[in-house]
Amino acid sequence: MSTTDDSYLVAKDKAAEVPLREKWWHILDNYKVGIIPLPFFILAGVLILLDCLEGKLPSDIVVMVATLAFFGFACGEFGKRLPLIGKMGAAAICATFIPSALVHYGLLPDVVVESTTRFYKSTNILYLYICCIIVGSIMSMNRQVLVQGFLRIFVPMLCGEIAGMVAGMAVGMALGLEPFQIFFFLILPIMAGGVGEGAIPLSMGYAAILHMEQGVALGRILPIVMLGSLTAIVIAGLLNQLGKRYPHLTGEGSLMPSKQGDSDMAAVEKTSGKVDVSTLACGALLAILLYMVGMLLHRLVGLPAPVGMLFAAVAVKLAHGVSPRIQEGSQVVYKFFRTAVTYPILFAVGVAITPWQELVDAFTIQNLIVIVTTVCTLVATGFFVGKKIGMHPIDVAIVSCCQSGQGGTGDVAILTAGNRMSLMPFAQIATRIGGAINVSLSLLVLAKFFV
Numbered sequence: 001m002s003t004t005d006d007s008y009l010v011a012k013d014k015a016a017e018v019p020l021r022e023k024w025w026h027i028l029d030n031y032k033v034g035i036i037p038l039p040f041f042i043l044a045g046v047l048i049l050l051d052c053l054e055g056k057l058p059s060d061i062v063v064m065v066a067t068l069a070f071f072g073f074a075c076g077e078f079g080k081r082l083p084l085i086g087k088m089g090a091a092a093i094c095a096t097f098i099p100s101a102l103v104h105y106g107l108l109p110d111v112v113v114e115s116t117t118r119f120y121k122s123t124n125i126l127y128l129y130i131c132c133i134i135v136g137s138i139m140s141m142n143r144q145v146l147v148q149g150f151l152r153i154f155v156p157m158l159c160g161e162i163a164g165m166v167a168g169m170a171v172g173m174a175l176g177l178e179p180f181q182i183f184f185f186l187i188l189p190i191m192a193g194g195v196g197e198g199a200i201p202l203s204m205g206y207a208a209i210l211h212m213e214q215g216v217a218l219g220r221i222l223p224i225v226m227l228g229s230l231t232a233i234v235i236a237g238l239l240n241q242l243g244k245r246y247p248h249l250t251g252e253g254s255l256m257p258s259k260q261g262d263s264d265m266a267a268v269e270k271t272s273g274k275v276d277v278s279t280l281a282c283g284a285l286l287a288i289l290l291y292m293v294g295m296l297l298h299r300l301v302g303l304p305a306p307v308g309m310l311f312a313a314v315a316v317k318l319a320h321g322v323s324p325r326i327q328e329g330s331q332v333v334y335k336f337f338r339t340a341v342t343y344p345i346l347f348a349v350g351v352a353i354t355p356w357q358e359l360v361d362a363f364t365i366q367n368l369i370v371i372v373t374t375v376c377t378l379v380a381t382g383f384f385v386g387k388k389i390g391m392h393p394i395d396v397a398i399v400s401c402c403q404s405g406q407g408g409t410g411d412v413a414i415l416t417a418g419n420r421m422s423l424m425p426f427a428q429i430a431t432r433i434g435g436a437i438n439v440s441l442s443l444l445v446l447a448k449f450f451v
Contacts, residue, residue, distance in 0.1 A: 034073025035340060044070040052109045059115040061123070067112065068119075068344035075099065075350075076343035089237025089417025093230065095343045096413055097359075099350030104357055113351055120352040129337055129345050130306055130408050130424070131291035132284065136334020137422040138313045139283075139327040141254075146317060149255040149391075153399060153426050156385040157434055160400045161191060164378030171373045175366050186370050188442050189221045190228035191378075193435015194407020199225050205443040223362030224371065226354070229406035229413070231375045236401045236418035239379075243394045251392035253422035255399070275332045283329025286322060304432045306408065310425050338421045342412060349409045375404045395420060402427035403434050 031038040044066050051057045057067065072095055079094030080086050102108040120126070138146065165187055172182035184206075192198030203218035210217075243250035251257065294309030303311075316322060322330075379400045386396030398418040402411050411427040 033077050034069075034343060036069060036073055041070065041073070048112075052111050055111060057109075057111040057115045059118040059122075061119070064115065064119045065344075067116065068347055069340075071099065071112075072344035072347035075347060085237075089233045089240075089413075091343070092237075092346060092413040092416040093233055095346035096350045096354060096409075097230075097356070099347050100354040100356040100359070103351055104355075108351070116348055117352040120348040126345060126349070126408055126412075127291065127306065128288075129341055129412070130428070131294075131309055132287045132333050132337045133412075133421060133424045134306065134310055134428060135287035135290055135313045136283070136330045136332075136337070138310070138317050138425050139286075139322070139330040140334065140422065141317070143318060145254060145256040146314065149426060150314065150429070152389055152391060153255065153396070153429065155389060156382040156391070156396050156400060157403060157430055159385045160378040160381040160403065161434070161438070163381040164191070164374045164404075167377035168370050168374035172366075172370045175369060177366060177370070182370065184442070184446065185220055186224055186367065187374055188438065189224040190371060190374055190404045191435065191438045192221075192225065193431050193439065194225065194229075194405065194410055198407065198435045198439060202439050202443070205439070205446070209443065209447050219358065222355070223358040224367065225406055226359045227362055227367065227371050228375055228404040229410040230359075231372055232379075232401040232404045232410065233413050233417045235375065235379055236398050236414045236420075239394050239397050239401075240418045240420070249387075249392065250394040253395065253420045255386075255391050255395050255423070255426065257390070257392070275329055279325055279329035280332055281329075282326050283331070283333040286316075286326060286330055287333060290316070304436070306428050307432045310428055313425075334422075342416050342421075346409075346413060346416070349412075353409070375401070378403060395423060399423055399426045399430050402430040405431055407431060407435075 028037040028039060033041045036044070048057070048067055048070060051063070057063065075095040075098045076091040078098070079091035082090045082094075099108065103113055141149075165183070168187040168190075169179065169182055172186065173179060177186075189199060189202065192202050199218060199221045203221055206212060206217040206221075243252070290312045291305065291309045293312045294303075294305035294307070297303045297308030297312075298305045379397045382400030382403075383393045383397035387393035398415070398420050401414050401418070405411050405414050405427070408428075408431070411424060411431055415421045415423055415427060
C-alpha cells in the first residue's frame with residue numbers, strides 16, 4: 001500500500017476516534033445564527049411554533065427573551081449575508097424594517113405581534129438597553145478624551161445642522177416645493193430627535209399653532225423621521241467600511257486621539273482580568289441607579305431622563321466616583337448588551353412602533369431627494385469640521401448621522417450599522433439635546449412669524 005493510502009487510513013482512524021459528544025460540541029461552537037448556536041436556534045423556533053399553534057405566546061420575560069432573540073438574530077443574520085449591502089448596515093435595517101413589513105402584510109403570527117408589543121411597551125426595555133450602553137461606554141472612556149469630546153462635539157453638530165438645512169432648502173426649492181413645507185414638514189422632522197421627543201411634540205405644536213389635527217400632523221411628520229433615520233443607517237454603514245479602508249480617519253469608537261499610558265486608563269487595565277459575578281452585578285446596578293437619577297432630573301428640571309443619566313455618569317466618571325473594578329464591570333455589561341441584546345431590541349422596535357405603510361407612503365422621489373441631500377450634507381459637514389478641529393472624522397460623522405435618527409431606537413440602529421456603539425453618549429446628545437433645541441426654536445419662530 002502506498003504512503004498516501006497509509007495517511008488516509010490514519011486520518012480516517014483519528015476521525016473515528018473523535019467522540020460523538022465532541023462532534024456535537026463542535027456544531028454548537030461553530031454553527032450559529034447571530035450568537036445563537038444552530039441547534040438552540042432550531043429548538044427555539046420549534047417551541048415558538050408550538051405556542052403559536054396553540055394561540056398562546058406568553059409575554060413574560062422568559063418566553064420573550066427566546067422569541068426576540070430568535071426573530072431578531074434571524075433578521076440580522078439575513079441582512080449580514082446580503083451581497084454588497086450586507087456590509088453597509090443592512091443587518092440593522094433588516095432587523096428593524098423586515099418585522100415591520102411582516103406585521104403590515106400579516107406574515108407574522110398575531111400572537112407574536114401582540115406579545116412582543118405588550119412586552120416592549122410594558123417593560124420599557126429600550127431604556128434599560130440604552131442606560132447600560134451609555135454608562136458602560138462612558139466608564140470605559142479616557143477621562144481627558146471624554147471631556148474634550150463633549151466640549152468639541154457641539155461644533156460639528158451645529159455646523160452640520162446649518163449646512164444640512166441650507167442644502168435641503170435649496171434642493172427642495174429647485175424641485176418646486178414650497179419653502180414652508182420643505183422646512184417644517186421635511187427638514188425639521190429629520191432633525192427633531194426621533195418620535196417621542198421630536199415628532200410628537202412637533203405635531204402638538206403644529207396642531208396648536210396651525211390649527212390642524214394632531215393626528216394629521218403626526219401622520220405627515222412620522223414617515224419623514226423614519227426615512228431620515230433609514231438614510232442615516234445606510235450612511236453609517238458606508239462610513240464603517242470607509243474606516244476599514246482608511247484607518248487613519250477613524251478612532252474605532254473614539255472621537256478624540258488619546259495619549260498612551262494615561263493614568264486613568266492604566267488603572268482600568270490593571271484590573272482587566274476575569275470579572276467576577278458580583279462586579280458584573282455592580283456594573284449593571286450602577287447603570288440602573290444612574291438612570292433613576294436621570295428620571296429624578298426629568299421630574300425636577302424637565303431634562304430627558306437619558307440625558308440626565310448621561311450627565312450624571314460623566315460626573316461620576318470625572319469625580320472618580322467608582323473604582324476601576326466597578327468600571328470594568330460596567331464595560332462587561334456594555335459588551336453583553338451590545339452583543340446579545342441589540343438585534344432582539346431592533347426586532348421589538350420594528351414590530352411594536354414602526355408603521356410600514358407610513359414609511360412606504362412617504363417614499364416619493366421629491367421627499368427622498370430632499371431627505372438624502374439634507375442628511376448627506378449634515379454628515380459630510382460633521383466629517384470635515386471634525387477633522388479640521390482635530391477629531392476623528394469618521395466617528396464624528398457617525399455621531400452626526402444620529403442627528404437625523406429615529407430617537408433612541410434610531411441611535412441603536414445607526415451605531416450598530418456603523419459598528420460604533422461606544423459612541424452612544426454622544427449620539428444621545430446629538431439626538432435628544434439637538435432635537436429638543438431644534439423643535440423649541442422652530443416652534444417659537446413658527447408662532448411668531450408665520451401665524
